[in-house]
Amino acid sequence: MTQSLSHSTTKNNGKEGMKQEHVNQIQNAISAIEKRNIQNVFFVACGGSMASLSFGDYFVTKDTGKPSFVYTSNEFVHSQPKGLNENSLVILRSHSGTTPETVKAATYARNIGALTVAISMDTESPLCKEAEYVLHYNYKDGSNAIDGEIGIYYTFIFKLLKTLTGDEKYDRGIEQLSNLEGLIETNQEKHKEAAFEFGKRNKREKTIYTMASGAYIHHAYSFTSCLLMEMLWINSNAIHSGEYFHGPFEITDYDVPFLLIVGEGPSKPLDQRALDFVTKYSEKVEVVDVSKFDYSGVDDDLKEYFGPALAGPVMRLYADGLAEHTGHPLSVRRYMWKMEY
Template identity: 70%
Template sequence: MKIEHVNQIAAAVKAVSERNVKNFYFVACGGSMAALSTGDFFLDCEIDIPSRVYTSNEFVHSNPKGLGIESVVILRSHSGTTPETVEAAKFAREKGAVTIAISMDVESPLCKEAEYTVHYNYKDGSDAIDGEIGVYYSLIFNILNTVSPNEKYDRVLSQLNQLESVFERNKKETLERAFQFGSENKREKIIYTMGSGAYYHQAYSFTSCLLMEMLWIHSNAIHTGEYFHGPFEITDYDVPFLIIKGEGPTRPLDERAITFAQKFSDKVEVVDVAEFDYEGIDEDLKEYFGPAIAGVVLRQYADGLAEHTGHPLSVRRYMWKMEY
């Protein structure tokens, strides 16, 4: 990892270590919120300090009672210009919280409002060690190791160096199937996604940012634990689903949903995280790395749909086109 990123993360983690932290807040919008949600899931599973994810505008308007000098607020915006997130950083800092902004642009309004900045490199198709995922994972697992030291977190941090090769192998192995999925579903007007645990956030991101925002395909992200409490009534032979079969304790929820969906729908696509290539990653660390790999793989599914629908992922009707 580049020294600038190491130093930025070290400064932010030091600030966390110097506070008697009572809560963490993860604040962002859209895909950035989904990305932060993975960190929230890890913290919630690993330590007894409460954390919560907020969409930026709600964070400011709801004014959480627990927000104050014993809070850590982690914010993210790819460009660093999302107005709601910039305002959330200003709001949290005024409350005395430790504010950590994650962005590709250190000169952005978000980074100027936050006390600490964590920058990542950005280039299409790369989320490796100095990219979005590598830098964010380094921040989260350094925080975990500071708050509740564990040799497991040391191993996660050392194995982040495997990200580039792990991503490339899994992209290569899933490319053909992803583009076949695009061909099979190119005329679908709606595609539902499902997942659980840390993978639910990947399902949400795929639904909200890729299917709806970029491809204009109607969708809804369904938690596999909630599928049987209402949503499963829409299941039929011609209703398409993309289901992430996760790695970790909530996998049985996914298996149950997949069994039912496959019984009544002829269009169920399962992305099985257990089948990913984890070479270089310790067995007990798969549940941490799986969500990152899933995100890279699912992006190829969007690429496949874009190719076969003739709808570039860059096209927008409203976003950045007008005042809203």
């Protein structure tokens, strides 16, 4: 349900806050959740949208004890999971709101009786019209980052986690999102030169592997599938750091490139173990160490939540570096949007 709401903004510690229309959209969805006996949560989308939702699944699973699942939209519709019912929350995302599989997933979930929340940049899109509740984010309009896709989704997830657990730390998380825009800019600036050099060194590579764990495995998947394979036509595979030693490490050699995300959080030892090994045998290892990000204004117990929000914009720079040196714009497609599939 999309409502006509005020475009005034809230203020947070003297910083520009979220627009009131977005505040209201999020609160409407949370109020509906509070009225339901939510027993499980489904995160449903495709490609990069699925990856962007998946960190929510990670923290719902880790923090709440509620069963949580990530589905690519088409499989969600075809597999018809038995756990989906009127006590389910289904969170869907499509950047444009037009992804046919995700629209069908919203229709299927509503027909079952689940509570549906759609996230998109276009409130008039088929997805937003199909879902019960809509979270709209601003895109390329000069708005504060808090009104962008990261800020909107994080605010909603923090509120969802607070609803499911009652823990006050998520209230602090929402307050500290006022630092988001500055932190994104600071950490991108910190990695800009390294990303440019990464592109220069790897411009002729035909294969680049990515590796991560915890909430960051979704960044590795997105970087692999959406940036390297889709946008740059570079062969790749996303390797979970904990699975590296159970098969994939056999392809490691001195001339095999890896991009490894060392995360902030409980799975960091998995990343460190993989890093210790891969740097012994490959001379082409690039590391993005999330634990060394600038977290100014973020409490220590919230760093593991903010890390994924900052890692995405930083990882994008590494794709930009490859695009710059390969002469292959990220906007070029061979099949996508050009033919029937």
